Amino acid sequence: MLMLLLAAWALAAQPSPTSVTHDLWRAYPGSDKVFVQVGLPDGGNGLFLLDTGAAVSVLNHGVAKRLALEGNDDGGRVAGLSGSVPWLRAVLPSVDFGGGFVVENVEVAVGVPGVPEAAGAIPVDGILGHNVWSKFVLVVDYPADRLELHRPGTYRARGKGQPVHVATNRVLLDVGITATRGEETLVAPVGIEIDTGAAETSLWCQTGEPFRALSSLGVEPVVGIGAALDRVPDFQFLTETRRIPATTLEVAGRKLKRAEAVRWSNPDDPAADVCSVSRGLLGFRPLGDWRVVLDYPSEKLVLEAPRKRRVFDASAAWLAADALVDPLGTARPGVRAKVLVQHGDEAEARALVQRALQDRGAQPDLVVLASRIDRYDGNDAAAVERLGGLSPVELVEEGAWGELIGGLVALGRAEEALARAQAALDLPIEEPQVRQELLVGLSDALLAAGRPADAERALDEAIAVDRGGSGFLFRRAMVSLEAGDRYGAITTLRNLLDLYPIGGQAMWLYAAALEPQDRATFQIDIKRALGRLHPGAEPLDFVGASLLSVGDGAAAGQTLAAGYDRDCKPFRRGPTRDNCDAWYWALGGQRLDEADRSIRRAVAREPKNSAFRDTAAVVAAARGEFDRASEEARQAARLSPDDPYLIWQSRRYARLAGAGT
Numbered sequence: 001m002l003m004l005l006l007a008a009w010a011l012a013a014q015p016s017p018t019s020v021t022h023d024l025w026r027a028y029p030g031s032d033k034v035f036v037q038v039g040l041p042d043g044g045n046g047l048f049l050l051d052t053g054a055a056v057s058v059l060n061h062g063v064a065k066r067l068a069l070e071g072n073d074d075g076g077r078v079a080g081l082s083g084s085v086p087w088l089r090a091v092l093p094s095v096d097f098g099g100g101f102v103v104e105n106v107e108v109a110v111g112v113p114g115v116p117e118a119a120g121a122i123p124v125d126g127i128l129g130h131n132v133w134s135k136f137v138l139v140v141d142y143p144a145d146r147l148e149l150h151r152p153g154t155y156r157a158r159g160k161g162q163p164v165h166v167a168t169n170r171v172l173l174d175v176g177i178t179a180t181r182g183e184e185t186l187v188a189p190v191g192i193e194i195d196t197g198a199a200e201t202s203l204w205c206q207t208g209e210p211f212r213a214l215s216s217l218g219v220e221p222v223v224g225i226g227a228a229l230d231r232v233p234d235f236q237f238l239t240e241t242r243r244i245p246a247t248t249l250e251v252a253g254r255k256l257k258r259a260e261a262v263r264w265s266n267p268d269d270p271a272a273d274v275c276s277v278s279r280g281l282l283g284f285r286p287l288g289d290w291r292v293v294l295d296y297p298s299e300k301l302v303l304e305a306p307r308k309r310r311v312f313d314a315s316a317a318w319l320a321a322d323a324l325v326d327p328l329g330t331a332r333p334g335v336r337a338k339v340l341v342q343h344g345d346e347a348e349a350r351a352l353v354q355r356a357l358q359d360r361g362a363q364p365d366l367v368v369l370a371s372r373i374d375r376y377d378g379n380d381a382a383a384v385e386r387l388g389g390l391s392p393v394e395l396v397e398e399g400a401w402g403e404l405i406g407g408l409v410a411l412g413r414a415e416e417a418l419a420r421a422q423a424a425l426d427l428p429i430e431e432p433q434v435r436q437e438l439l440v441g442l443s444d445a446l447l448a449a450g451r452p453a454d455a456e457r458a459l460d461e462a463i464a465v466d467r468g469g470s471g472f473l474f475r476r477a478m479v480s481l482e483a484g485d486r487y488g489a490i491t492t493l494r495n496l497l498d499l500y501p502i503g504g505q506a507m508w509l510y511a512a513a514l515e516p517q518d519r520a521t522f523q524i525d526i527k528r529a530l531g532r533l534h535p536g537a538e539p540l541d542f543v544g545a546s547l548l549s550v551g552d553g554a555a556a557g558q559t560l561a562a563g564y565d566r567d568c569k570p571f572r573r574g575p576t577r578d579n580c581d582a583w584y585w586a587l588g589g590q591r592l593d594e595a596d597r598s599i600r601r602a603v604a605r606e607p608k609n610s611a612f613r614d615t616a617a618v619v620a621a622a623r624g625e626f627d628r629a630s631e632e633a634r635q636a637a638r639l640s641p642d643d644p645y646l647i648w649q650s651r652r653y654a655r656l657a658g659a660g661t
Contacts, residue, residue: 018154020099024050024145025314027120032199032284034140035119035314036128036147037321039096042067045321046125049116050140050147052294053195053281054129055169057092058115059108063125064090069110095132101149103132121338122318127197130169138294140196142287145312152297161293161302162252164194171294173301175201175282176250177262181214185247191279194294194301198283201249201262205275208244208264215242215264218534219501222265238500242267243534249286252303256286261536315343330356334365341373349373364394371403376608380411380638392424396437402642405441410638414448421445436465440472443479444647452483473499474506475644481513482651489513494525501529504542505645511546512652519550540566545587560588575612578602583615586622595619610639614646617653630657 025035025047033049040046046063059069069090092106108126116124137155139148148155165172170193178187188210190203208215222239242264249256266272291304318339322329329336333356340349353370360366367386374383387395387404395401401424408417421442429435439462446455456479463472473496480489493510496503507526514522526546530538540563548556568580582599585591599616606612613636620629630653637643637650 017099017101019148019150020097020101022097022147022149023312023314023317024140024142024147025119025122025312025317026145027118027122027314029311031119033116033119034142034145034147034196034284035124038128039094039098040067040125041093044325047119047122047318048126048128049124049197050133051127051129051195051197052133052138052171053193053197053278054127055131055277057106057108057129057132058112058127059090059092059110060115060117060124060126061111062123064108064110067092069108095128097149101136103135107131119314121335121342122314123335130171133294134166134296136296137298138292138296140287140292140294141306142284142292143289143306143309144291145310155293155295157293157295157300157302158304159293159302160253161300164294164299164301166296166299170278171296171301173251173282176248177211177244177246178248178250179211179214179244179262180247181245184214186211186214192282193278193280194292195281195283196287196292198281200260200283200285201246201281202283203244203262203264203280204278205266205270205272207279208242208262208267211244211262211264212242212267215244215267216534217242218537219532220263220534220537221502222263238502239265241265241534245535249282251282251286252301254290254303257289260285261534315339319343328355330359333360334363334369337369337373346373346376350377362389364390364398368395368398368400368403371400375403375407375639375641380407384408384411384413388420392420392427392438393429393434396434401437401441402444405444406637406641406647409444409448410634410641414445418442418445418449432465436462439465440475443475444642447479447482452479455479456483456485471644474503474509474648477506477509477513478644478648481509486513486515490518497525497529501532502537502539504539507539507546508542508549509648511549514550522546522550523552536566541584541587548588557588560584575602575605575609579609579612579615582619586615586619589622592619592623596623608639610636610643610646613639614649617649621653621656626653626657626659629653 022036025037027033035047036050037045037047040063069092088110090108090110092108093104095103095106115127118124137150137152139150139155141148162173172191172193174189174191176187176189178185190207190210192203192207217240219238219240222241244262244264246260246262266275269275287303289306291306293302293304295302319336322332322336326332329352333352337349337353340346340352350373353366353373356366357370367390371383371386374380374386384404384407387400387407390398392401395404405417405421408414408420421438424438425435425442429438439458443455443458443462446452446458456476459472459476459479463476473492477489477492477496480486480492490510490513493506493513496506497510500506507529510522510525526543530543540559544556544560544563547559564584568577568584571577571580578598579602582595582602585595596619599612599619602612603609603616613632617629617632617636620626620632633646633650633653637646640646
């Protein structure tokens with residue numbers, strides 16, 4: 001008995017760990033957002049965005065349901081970049097980091113739009129915010145993909161750092177910004193908050209006022225918490241902002257290398273929802289080269305030089321952990337198969353999906369996933385056959401209706417595609433968004449069947465549902481051209497450029513529709529569209545190609561050279577750089593032999609990359625090889641059969657091949 005008591009006393013006398021270390025998960029190496037895996041009250045794990053800027057933590061619907069957490073409506077509203085939305089309040093009993101690091105009774109918001117649901121293919125369960133991290137000394141080691149949590153007073157940071165103010169739900173600090181435009185330079189401090197969940201540095205409302213004279217005014221996509229990403233057209237996220245040309249950010253005594261233009265939102269609207277929440281954010285990109293030590297209890301921020309660099313393989317870790325609790329992959333076969341594809345193990349993904357289909361029957365998500373694997377394997381007929389077994393509504397809900405119609409067309413079965421599309425619209429469909437997608441599919445089928453006037457009417461009806469998305473307008477212009485309505489196409493494209501001036505593909509299609517008498521108007525329209533964008537945000541590749549096609553060779557050359565320097569030179573050698581080189585050289589009609597070698601290397605490395613195949617088509621056309629251009633464009637459209645731009649490219653190069661020009 002004495003020995004047992006001594007053993008128990010010795011165990012109790014052991015000091016509890018003063019720190020715990022976790023891997024930082026990313027959607028892909030170097031991506032902006034970082035995630036951490038923690039233990040949940042049911043004994044399972046959850047993956048959460050590490051977001052020091054979130055005032056409250058957030059649970060996605062799925063994990064809240066799994067944990068039987070019932071939210072109530074006394075949460076009020078949560079404000080973000082895309083507006084404010086109501087949230088349901090719940091209490092998560094515990095968040096367990098291991099090693100005795102447990103946070104209990106964490107207030108969470110449930111069902112907030114715009115919260116990430118996946119890191120690549122890996123499911124994400126929510127956000128851990130200020131009300132969790134403020135209990136610790138937090139070390140976010142970006143270069144090593146590691147997170148360290150230390151108990152208060154146990155970590156001695158390497159460096160002087162700077163004081164911060166830990167408020168109720170945020171950490172405020174002064175950031176020195178040096179901005180330069182031309183010969184004018186301005187240095188000023190701004191008080192903002194540190195936000196590991198944001199990508200860039202942003203200022204809101206009156207915070208950026210010292211830099212107004214140096215800032216540019218333009219529109220750009222602004223998406224964040226509160227954004228219903230699946231319900232509104234992409235151009236509705238365009239917001240007028242100012243950009244401050246920052247050359248240096250000084251934080252914690254360090255001059256940060258990753259200085260870039262700072263976004264300034266709501267510069268003239270002090271009544272905006274977000275203005276009452278925060279003055280601005282210091283995000284990931286300036287901090288990504290450092291070990292960021294955020295000592296909440298001591299109210300101090302230190303940036304330490306990295307000790308070592310490491311890339312954590314998140315997909316491999318997820319697969320290994322999932323295999324421990326579900327060796328056969330029967331619980332979530334669709335999820336595991338997607339992660340396997342992300343990890344590059346398509347053979348195992350294919351086998352897993354086939355087993356799941358045999359065991360579970362034709363579940364729509366599994367059928368669609370199996371069809372996509374078939375298509376990537378080059379078995380288009382099998383892919384279409386699988387999709388054909390689902391109802392039109394199931395296909396729309398799984399985002400695969402366009403894949404069925406486009407897949408049938410790619411196989412030369414346009415009449416069958418049309419018959420299916422027409423039959424789908426005879427069904428009693430009450431949901432407007434479903435009917436809209438069915439109409440878009442009908443338009444694609446009618447166009448492929450050689451009935452552009454009818455395709456135009458179907459698209460007009462689809463657009464009328466809610467004014468449609470910018471992709472619908474691109475389709476509308478493409479169909480108008482096929483119908484011989486050149487000015488109708490031009491009118492639609494001018495409308496699209498007004499709605500979405502950042503869309504370079506629309507500029508290119510616009511240039512392709514022109515006659516000599518239209519060129520002056522075109523150049524005015526392009527100048528107006530580009531004038532609404534911030535410097536550096538212009539789609540220089542498509543702008544250059546468009547200018548070249550209307551005979552403005554000098555401006556085209558300057559634009560393409562600037563685009564090449566911006567878009568290609570930062571990449572090291574590899575498939576992405578090869579593709580970028582080939583793309584720009586082909587658009588400018590230069591170095592075509594080198595472009596051909598480059599894109600052949602890229603396609604050999606990634607033959608299932610539709611963007612690379614599209615570049616191969618452009619290179620071949622620039623070399624006068626129209627049969628090859630047509631085949632490469634067909635392959636690109638086959639891999640992404642519902643992409644309107646690739647549909648247009650495929651039809652365009654097929655005509656050129658047929659004409660022999």
